[in-house]
Structure formats: C-alpha cells, structure tokens
Amino acid sequence: MSFLGSLGKKAVEKAYDLASKVEGGRDYLTTAANTVNSLVKGKDPRVFLKPGNVIQILSRSSGRTLQIVVSKTTNELICDAIGGTGSYYPNAHWLVVCTPNNHYYFHNNYNYLAVKNGKIIIIPSTANEKAPTEGEFRAHNVLGSAQAIHLESVHMPGYFLNFDDDGVPYEDAKLKAKERFAQFELHLIAYGPGIHPEKDDPTIEKSEELPPPSYWAAAASSNNPPSS
Template sequence: MKLEGGRDYLTTAANTVNSLVKGKDPRVYLKPGNVIQFLSRSSGRTIQIVVSKTSNELICDAIGGTGSYYPNAHWLVVCTSNGRYCFHNNYNYLAINNGKIIIIPSTSNEKAPTEAEFRAQDVLGSAQAIYLESVHMPGYFVNFNDDGVPSEDIKLKTKEKFGQFEIQLIAYGPGIQPEKDDQTIEKSDELAPPPYWAAAANASNNPSHTESNSTSS
C-alpha cells in the first residue's frame, strides 16, 4: 500500500510541476462523465475497440477516427481513488493484464476491474500529451506502434512516443464546467465505420464471413 501511495504521490507531483512549467494541464478533460478520445502520437489515430478477425473477440488498436461519428473510439472517464482513472466504452473497459492491452466486459455502474485502473502521467515538457500507466501492473503503459498495433512489450520507458497520447474532448459529463477554448470535435470529414457491436453481431450471424476473415489474416 505504501508503494502504491508513493507512486501516486510521485505522479501527482511530477504532473503539477509540468503543468506549472507549460502553463497548461494535459489532464484537463479527465473529469468524471466526460467522453474523450485518445490520439496516439505514434499512429496519429485514436484508440478504438474493434472485432478481431481471427477470434471474433473485442480488441484494441490505434487506427480509429476522430470526432463524434466514431463511437468505437469514445471513452467515458471514470474517476477512482488517488487521482486514478478508468475508461469505459459501451459495457467494456480498457485494461492491461499479463502485460497485454485487453478489453474487459463490464457495465459502468459496477465497480471497475482492477486491471482497468490507470494513472495518467504527463509527458514532461508537453502541454498536451500523457502516458497511461497500469495500476494493476506498475511500469506497464498503454502503447501502440506506428501502424496502430498494440506493442508486443507493454513495459517501456516513458520517454517513448509509442505510449504518448493527446486527449480529444467529445462531450462534457453532467455538471462539468466547460473549459475555455476546449476545441471540442463536432464533426469529421471521414466516413464513420459501423460500431463494433454491430460488426460482432454480423460476424456471429454469418459464419462464412468470420471464416473468410480468419483466412485472409
């Protein structure tokens, strides 16, 4: 417990110093009920939930679109104790377990799984970017390569761009005071894909489609 508390304290202290130096808090949109997107600095796209072509399970990548037309890439901010966070999307949590990025099914009304809890650490010297460190597995960070594929080794040094994300605001939560110049994304020029739950339903109703996806991969 002391170790966890110490890690939380060091994270908070470093974030405070960075915000004072840069004049802006990269975590300003991490408030309860806000809906956000994570823009990967390595792929230039957002973290989204997709259906695996090989297993038909829900997985994550970082090639999602930006804006309100991309529900697969929307994350509801759930604040927990000691300045920690969980991120929820349509009955699913973003999580890290056994050194891998995973999706854990659960409603936002239930207590979040321990694997889904993160610390948000500022990228020192940046006014926009953060790292997401697993509370369940300290020293492990959400990260994706340049193609938006989850890195094989989640444990990385925090100076790497693969673990750096900028937060895009989609909508404010109930009672949250809007930020000045919040640059909320209202529209996109891209054609939105079908939501992942619709894709999963189509795959389960069409076994031949699932088989062809597995073969092509």
C-alpha cells in the same frame, strides 16, 4: 542544457523503481511530474479527465485514436490505435470514470480498456458490475510537454499503454517503455453531466471554437452522420 533535459533516462527509471517500493510512491511521483509540467505553457490534458466526460485518446505514434474493434481471428473485442477523430467514430469514444485517489477507468459501453498479463486488452462488463481492477490507470504528464500524457496500469505498475506506428498494441516488456509510443493526447467529445468548461485557467489555451455538446447530444449525433 535545460532543467528538463538534464533529467537522465536512467535517473528517472531509478526514481520510478524506488517509488514502486513505497506505498503510494508512484502516485507521489506522478504528482511531482505533473507539478513540474504546470510550469509549461499550454493546455493541460488532465482537465479533460473529469467524471462522465467522453474523450478520445490519440496515440502520438500512430497519429490515430484508440478504438474498440472485433478481432478477425478470435472474434473478441480488442483495442488498436487506428481509429478516427470526432463525434462520428463512437467506437473510439471513452467515458471517463474517476476514483477517489485520482486514478481513472476508460470504457466504451462498459467495455473497459485494461492491461492484463502484460497485454493491452478490452474487458467486457455491465453497468451492474464493478469496474475490473485491470482497467485502472494513473495519468502521468510527459515531462516537458503541455499536451501529452502516459497511462500507467495500476494493476501492473510500470506497464504503460504503448502502440506502434501502425496502431498495433505492444506486449510484455515493451509496455514498460515511456517513449513516443507511450504518449497520448486527449480530445474532448462531450462534457459529462454537471461538468462545465474550465474558466480562467491560464494553462488552457483560448479557443474560438464552440464548446463540445453534452454527452447525450453527442451520442445522438453519432447515430445521424452527415449526408454526403
């Protein structure tokens, strides 16, 4: 049995429970997990979590991206995981905001992805307002995977973004699971101002594809979809 395979689910959960009782404990545990995963060959998804980068968050359960839509019942903005992939799906684009302690916010036109009262929600805001505390996340690498991450709420420790196979967000206790429903991959749409591709990083797979455009170029192209 491999080292990663020997880590029992109960042992991992116990470690998280213990870490939650120590100031900064969850951040320390996240760092440890990310260090273990640095030994796994492949592209580290956290290289895309740079300030100003525009990304898509792909759910491994639904196979689609997280997007903002308007609820047919409440007429409010909500999040599901059935969005399209690529620059022509702007409602599935998230701008990355980084904090000094390596946490993250994700917003689309200042509509923030968040966890509040055990539910995955969208919190509308403006450029002049402080980012909502419910929208702060820490990123955990999935142990044994070089591509996937978990996104844990800082406001509600132990609660993770979770979506079912149909892209519907889970609620309450189901947000505490760290199974396939809580695994995500990151797709880069555009680099933020002053952000350049990582160079000479052995954890990043080489690609013959052209680098993504700048944020403003991507935003302009999203308003001009290709003709059929």
